[in-house]
Amino acid sequence: MIKLNRVSKRFAQFQAIKELSLEINSGEIHGIIGASGAGKSTLLRLMNLLEIPDEGEVEVNAQILTKMSGKKLREARKSIGMIFQHFNLISNKTVYDNVAVSLELTRSPKEEQKKRVLECLSFVGLAELKDKYPAQLSGGQKQRVAIARALANKPQVLLCDEPTSSLDSNTTADLLKVLEDINQHLGVTIVIVSHEMEVIKSICNRVTVLENGSLYQTVTTKPKGVQMKENRAQYFVDQLTEGEEIDNA
Numbered sequence: 001m002i003k004l005n006r007v008s009k010r011f012a013q014f015q016a017i018k019e020l021s022l023e024i025n026s027g028e029i030h031g032i033i034g035a036s037g038a039g040k041s042t043l044l045r046l047m048n049l050l051e052i053p054d055e056g057e058v059e060v061n062a063q064i065l066t067k068m069s070g071k072k073l074r075e076a077r078k079s080i081g082m083i084f085q086h087f088n089l090i091s092n093k094t095v096y097d098n099v100a101v102s103l104e105l106t107r108s109p110k111e112e113q114k115k116r117v118l119e120c121l122s123f124v125g126l127a128e129l130k131d132k133y134p135a136q137l138s139g140g141q142k143q144r145v146a147i148a149r150a151l152a153n154k155p156q157v158l159l160c161d162e163p164t165s166s167l168d169s170n171t172t173a174d175l176l177k178v179l180e181d182i183n184q185h186l187g188v189t190i191v192i193v194s195h196e197m198e199v200i201k202s203i204c205n206r207v208t209v210l211e212n213g214s215l216y217q218t219v220t221t222k223p224k225g226v227q228m229k230e231n232r233a234q235y236f237v238d239q240l241t242e243g244e245e246i247d248n249a
């Protein structure tokens, strides 16, 4: 789904990402964690070419973005949504118009656009706030609007840069549930950068640990395909053994 092949990014004399290769599978929730300055946000922004790599190849959805430009690249980017720590909403536009912004460039009829905006707002539970302005919303509500905007073009990938870092713990839990729903019900592959270990552990299937711009290790935390909640017997075994070998006799 996402393939980075020996990607590097330098800012002036500083090498932020060094020959990094990584594959993210379709349908997974993939975390990126590491110390401050390790290159997490830069790595995420390389995935939709918000940062252009100096070297290496970025492939998303079987399209090599680093070989594209202009209209073709803009078209390919529509399948990649993104949300940010500080929401990046337009303050003088309503909730409805903030979401509609994503669709303005598509040539679809107004009625279709309206249907899609309301569908996305309903999905994040905010349809009744469509006429409010960002300043009238809580942090969690603002992030939901940003998610609705990112979903408007029916992306296959959602990139999340510290999406819960401005939120309190209850709001964080609600927002993570929204991201899980997007992954499970809409089949969207999610990549999430966070410095909060609890956030990463709670929803990610695999996690990449970065160190000084290099991939330190990718860890499988919750294999996809294992029905965690339904496999109750295994849940009890895991709790009892905490990963140690047990005598099956």
Ligand SMILES: Nc1ncnc2c1ncn2[C@@H]1O[C@H](COP(=O)(O)OP(=O)(O)OP(=O)(O)O)[C@@H](O)[C@H]1O
Binding pocket: 011, 012, 014, 016, 034, 035, 036, 037, 038, 039, 040, 041, 042, 043, 195
């Ligand atoms: N546009 C830029 N111009 C110059 N330096 C940059 C730029 N963007 C990032 N950097 C530098 O690259 C390094 C990696 O930054 P990045 O934001 O990717 O790290 P991070 O792991 O996300 O850090 P944090 O957890 O503090 O947000 C940092 O030293 C940062 O100062």
